[in-house]
Amino acid sequence: MCNNVINSRLESIRSLMQKEGINVYMVPNFDPHLSEYPPERWNTRKWATGFTGSAGCAVISLTNAALWSDSRYFIQAEKELEGTNYTFFKDGLPDSVSIIDWVCEQAGKGGVVAADDTAFSYNEGARMKETFRRRGIELRFDFNPIDVLWNDRPSIPESEVMLYTTEYAGENFESKYNKIIEKAIQRGANSVLLSALDDIAWAFNIRGEDVKFNPMVVAYGFLSDSKRVIFIESKKVSSDVAKYFAENGIEVMGYDKIEDFLKILPSDSKVIADTSRANYRLCNILSEKGCLIAECSPITMMKSVKNNTEIEGTRNALTRDGVAMVNFLYWLDTNIGKIEMSEISIADKLRSFRAEQPLFMGESFGTIAGYAGHGAIVHYRATEESDAKLQPKGFVLVDSGGQYLDGTTDITRTIPLGELTEEEKKCFTLVLKGHIAVAQAQFPHGTRGAQIDAFARIALWKEGYTYNHGTGHGIGHFLNVHEGPQNIRLEENPTPLLPGMMTSNEPGVYLSDRFGIRTENIILTVEKCDTEFGKFYEFETMTLCPIDTRAVETSLLTENEIEWLNNYHARVYSTLSPLLGSQQCEWLKERCSPIK
Numbered sequence: 147m148c149n150n151v152i153n154s155r156l157e158s159i160r161s162l163m164q165k166e167g168i169n170v171y172m173v174p175n176f177d178p179h180l181s182e183y184p185p186e187r188w189n190t191r192k193w194a195t196g197f198t199g200s201a202g203c204a205v206i207s208l209t210n211a212a213l214w215s216d217s218r219y220f221i222q223a224e225k226e227l228e229g230t231n232y233t234f235f236k237d238g239l240p241d242s243v244s245i246i247d248w249v250c251e252q253a254g255k256g257g258v259v260a261a262d263d264t265a266f267s268y269n270e271g272a273r274m275k276e277t278f279r280r281r282g283i284e285l286r287f288d289f290n291p292i293d294v295l296w297n298d299r300p301s302i303p304e305s306e307v308m309l310y311t312t313e314y315a316g317e318n319f320e321s322k323y324n325k326i327i328e329k330a331i332q333r334g335a336n337s338v339l340l341s342a343l344d345d346i347a348w349a350f351n352i353r354g355e356d357v358k359f360n361p362m363v364v365a366y367g368f369l370s371d372s373k374r375v376i377f378i379e380s381k382k383v384s385s386d387v388a389k390y391f392a393e394n395g396i397e398v399m400g401y402d403k404i405e406d407f408l409k410i411l412p413s414d415s416k417v418i419a420d421t422s423r424a425n426y427r428l429c430n431i432l433s434e435k436g437c438l439i440a441e442c443s444p445i446t447m448m449k450s451v452k453n454n455t456e457i458e459g460t461r462n463a464l465t466r467d468g469v470a471m472v473n474f475l476y477w478l479d480t481n482i483g484k485i486e487m488s489e490i491s492i493a494d495k496l497r498s499f500r501a502e503q504p505l506f507m508g509e510s511f512g513t514i515a516g517y518a519g520h521g522a523i524v525h526y527r528a529t530e531e532s533d534a535k536l537q538p539k540g541f542v543l544v545d546s547g548g549q550y551l552d553g554t555t556d557i558t559r560t561i562p563l564g565e566l567t568e569e570e571k572k573c574f575t576l577v578l579k580g581h582i583a584v585a586q587a588q589f590p591h592g593t594r595g596a597q598i599d600a601f602a603r604i605a606l607w608k609e610g611y612t613y614n615h616g617t618g619h620g621i622g623h624f625l626n627v628h629e630g631p632q633n634i635r636l637e638e639n640p641t642p643l644l645p646g647m648m649t650s651n652e653p654g655v656y657l658s659d660r661f662g663i664r665t666e667n668i669i670l671t672v673e674k675c676d677t678e679f680g681k682f683y684e685f686e687t688m689t690l691c692p693i694d695t696r697a698v699e700t701s702l703l704t705e706n707e708i709e710w711l712n713n714y715h716a717r718v719y720s721t722l723s724p725l726l727g728s729q730q731c732e733w734l735k736e737r738c739s740p741i742k
Contacts, residue, residue, distance in 0.1 A: 149228075152194075152195060152196045152230045153230055153231050155194055155295065156194070156231055158291075159171060159194065159291050159292070162295070163208060163291065166289055167258055168258050168259075168260045169207060169252065169254065169257035169258050170205060170206070170249050170252050170260070171206045171207075171260045171261070172203065172204075172245075172249065172261040173190055173191045173194050173195075173203065174191060174204075174262075175190070175191040175192065175202060176425075177264075177265070178265070178427075179341055179364070180267055180341075181342075183359060184357070185300070185302070185303045187299060187301060190262075190265070190292045190296075191203065191213075194206070195213055195227065196226055197213055197223055197227060198222075198226060199226075199525060201215055202216075204232065205245060205248060205249055205252070207252035207253070209252075210252060211231055211233070212233045212235055213227060213232050213234055214234075214237040216238050216614075216615075217238060217524065217614035219524070220236050222525065222526065253283045255282040256283070257283050259283055259285050260285075260286045260288075260289035260290075263427040263430070264425045264427050264428075265425070267421060267423060267424065267425065268419070268421035268425065268426045271287075272426070287427070302364055302379070303355075303356035303363075304382060305354045305355035305356050305363065306354070306382055306383075306384055307354055307382050307384070308353045308354055310347070310624070311351070312455075313455075314455070314456075314551055314552050314624065316456050316459075317453060317455075318351065319351050319394050320394060322349055322448070323369060323394075326338055326349065326445060327370070327371055329444035330369075330444060333418060333444075334416060334439065335441075336371050336416050337369060337370030337371070337415060337416065338417065338418045338419075338443060338445070339368055339418065339432070340368065341419070341424040341425065341428065342420070343356075343357065343362040343364065344362060344625045344626045344629065345449065346363070346365050346376070348449045349369070349445055350367065350376060350396070352387070353624065359509055359512065359627070360626050361625065363378065363382060366378075366401070366404045368404075368407065370415070370417075374396045374397065375396070375397045375398075375399055376398055377399050377401050377407070378399075380400070405431060408428060408432060409435075411435065411437055413435070413437075415435075415437045416437060417437045418441050419432055419441075420440075420443040420446065421438075421440040422442070423443070442631065446630060447631065449622075449625075450632060451644055451645070451647055452647070452648060456623040457648075459623070460553035460554070460623060460648065460668075460688065461688060462552055463505070464688050465690055467500065467550070467557065467689075467690075468690035468691050469725050470502065471496075471499075472733075473502075473730055474496045474499045475561065475691075475692070475733075475737075476729070476733045476734075477495065478492060478495075478561065478563075479733065480733070482538050486535065487535070487536040488528075489515040489517055489520065489534050490515070490528045490533045492536065493515045493544075496513060496515075496544065496546055497509060500548045503548075505551040506549075506550055507548075507550060508549045509549065510549045511546075511547055511556075511627050512527060514526055514543065514546070514558075515544050515545075516542065516543045516662060517534045517536050517537075517541075517542045518660070519658070519661065520532070520534055520543075520662075521542065521543035521656070522659065522661060523656075524654075524656060524662070537563065537564070538564035538565075539566075540563060540565075540570070541562060541566070541662070541663065543561075543661075543664055544559055544560075544561060545666065550624065553624060554625060555668065555689075556627050556666065557666055557667065557691060559665065559666075560574060560663045560664060560665060560694075562694055562696050566696075568699075570661055571698070572702065573611065573655050573657075573663050574663050575698050575699045575702045576606050576611060576702070577606070577653050577654055577655055577663050577664065578698060578707075579703065580605050581651055581667070582707050582711065583601040583604065583605070584598060584651045584653070584669070586684075586685075586706075586710060587685060588683070588684045589684075590682050591642070591681040591682070592642050593683070594638070594639055594641065594642055595633045595635060595639055595641075595643060595649070596635065596638045596639060598634050599616075599617050599618075602617040602634070602651070606653070606655055611655045613653065613654045613655055616637075617634040618635070618652060618669070619634075620647065620648065620649055621650060632644075632647050634650075634651070645673050646670075648668055648670050648671075648688070649668070649671070650669070651668075651669045651685070651687075652666030665693060667688070668687075668689045669685035669686065669687055670686040672685070687714065690717070690718045690722055693711065693714070693715075695711070695737070695741050698711075698741065708742070715738035715739075715740070716738065718734075718738055719734055
C-alpha cells in the first residue's frame with residue numbers, strides 16, 4: 147500500500163481526535179469476537195497502518211504514532227512500516243517500551259485515551275481502565291474514527307451456514323449442549339455466553355466461509371438451562387439450517403440483538419463468559435447486571451480434547467495431506483533449476499496438489515514460502531515486490547496447511563534446493579534434534595507445555611542458538627489452525643497436556659538475511675502407562691511427510707535420534723507409497739531410506 151495513503155489516513159484520524167478532545171487512540175487488530183484472523187471488515191489496524199501481520203496493536207497520539215508486534219513479525223513490520231509516520235516497537239523484548247507506558251506518556255496526566263470496547267477483551271479493557279485511572283487518565287470507549295473514515299469498508303460477511311454432521315463431528319448438538327450446561331451448573335452458573343467463533347461453530351455443529359482460512363460463521367451464541375439462542379443474520383440461514391435449528395430447539399435472533407438480549411436477562415442469571423476471549427462491551431453488560439461469572443468457557447477444554455471420530459478423521463486428513471506434500475516435494479526436487487520458480491508460484495503449486503485430495507476445503511492459513519533470507523522472517527508473506535526466485539542452492543522454508551472436512555493440517559518443511567553450507571546443515575540438525583526430543587517425550591499427568599518446551603531448545607542452546615516463537619500450538623478439527631487452551635512454549639500456561647489434544651511440534655532457528663529453518667509435525671497426546679507415580683503420557687506423531695536427510699549432519703545425531711528418524715520414515719513410506727504414482731513412490735523411497 148502507498149505510504150502516502152497511510153500517512154493521509156493518520157492525519158485524518160488525528161483531525162477527528164482533536165475535534166473530540168482525544169489525546170491517544172488505540173487500534174488493535176481484533177473483531178468483536180477477538181479472532182486471530184478477523185474478517186476484512188474488522189482489519190482496522192491494517193487499514194490505519196498498512197501492517198498486515200496477524201498480531202499487533204497501533205497507537206496514535208496527536209504528535210506520534212507507533213505499532214507493537216511480536217517476534218514473528220519483527221522483520222515484516224519494519225519493512226511494511228517503512229516510509230510511514232509510524233515507529234515500530236518490538237513487543238516482548240526486555241528493553242522495549244510497553245504499550246501502556248507509551249500511551250500514558252503520550253496522553254499525560256488529565257489526558258483522554260480512546261479505544262473500541264468490542265476490540266479488547268474484558269480483562270484487557272478493565273486492566274487498561276484501572277491503570278489509566280491511577281495515572282490520572284480517562285479511558286473512553288465511545289470514539290472510533292475509523293468507522294467514519296473507512297468509506298469503502300467491507301460489510302459483515304454473509305456466507306451461508308453449513309451443517310457439520312456427526313459423521314465428521316463425532317457428537318451431535320444435543321449431547322454437546324447437555325455437557326456444556328452440566329459443566330456450567332458445576333461452576334454455579336446456569337448459562338454460557340458464546341463469543342469466540344470457533345466455540346460457536348463447535349458447539350452448534352456448524353461451519354461457514356466468513357473468515358479466510360477458518361471455516362466459521364460470524365455469530366454469537368447463548369446457552370442456558372432453558373434457552374438455546376444463536377445470534378446470526380437470517381440471510382445466512384438456509385431452509386435446511388433453519389429446520390436443523392428448529393429441531394434442536396435453537397432460537398435464531400439477529401446478529402445485532404446480542405447486546406439487547408443480555409441487557410434484559412433475568413436478574414438471577416449467572417452467565418459464564420470467558421473474560422479473556424469475550425469483548426469488553428458484552429462482559430461489561432453482564433458485570434453491571436451482576437450476572438457475570440468470569441471463567442474460561444467449558445467449551446474451550448471440551449473442544450481441545452478430540453473424540454475418536456475427530457482423531458481418526460485428522461489421521462485420514464493428514465494421510466491425504468502427506469500425499470499432496472510428497473507430490474509437491476517431488477515436483478520441486480525434480481524441477482528446481484530447470485524451470486523458473488518463485489515463492490508465490492511454489493505456494494500456488496502446493497495448493498493445487500492439496501486441491502486434488504478428497505474432502506479438501508481450502509488452506510488452513512496463507513502458505514509461508516521463504517527462500518534463503520526470507521526464511522528467517524518467521525511469518526513471511528511473499529508479495530509481488532518481494533517474490534524471490536528460487537535457485538538450486540540453499541534452503542526454502544515452506545509452512546502450510548489444509549482444511550479438510552475431516553481435519554485441519556499444519557506442516558513445515560525446510561527443503562534443501564542444492565548445495566548447503568556447513569552452518570545450514572548444522573542448524574538443520576540441531577532443530578531436528580529438538581523436534582525429536584519433543585516427539586519422544588514421556589511425561590506424567592499434569593505436565594504443561596512450558597515443561598516440554600525446553601526439550602526443543604536444549605540442542606540449540608548448547609550451540610548458542612535459540613528462537614523466539616512458541617514450540618507448539620493446539621490444532622482445531624476443521625476449525626482454527628491455532629487453537630487453545632494448550633500450547634508448548636516458554637511462557638507458563640496452567641493448562642495440562644491431556645490425551646486427545648493435538649498440538650504442533652515446530653522448533654526452528656532464524657539467521658536474519660541468511661536462512662530460516664523450521665520442522666513441524668502435528669503430535670497427539672496419548673496414554674503411555676500407569677505406574678505407582680500415576681498416569682504417564684507420550685506423543686504420537688500424526689503428520690506423514692519425509693524430513694529431508696540431505697540436510698542432516700548425521701555426526702550430530704545420537705543412535706536413538708537416528709532410530710527415531712528411520713522409524714518415522716519407514717512409517718511415512720509404508721503409509722503413503724500405495725497412494726502415490728510410480729515416480730513419486732520411487733522418489734519417496736529414496737527420501738525415506740535409512741541413515742546410519
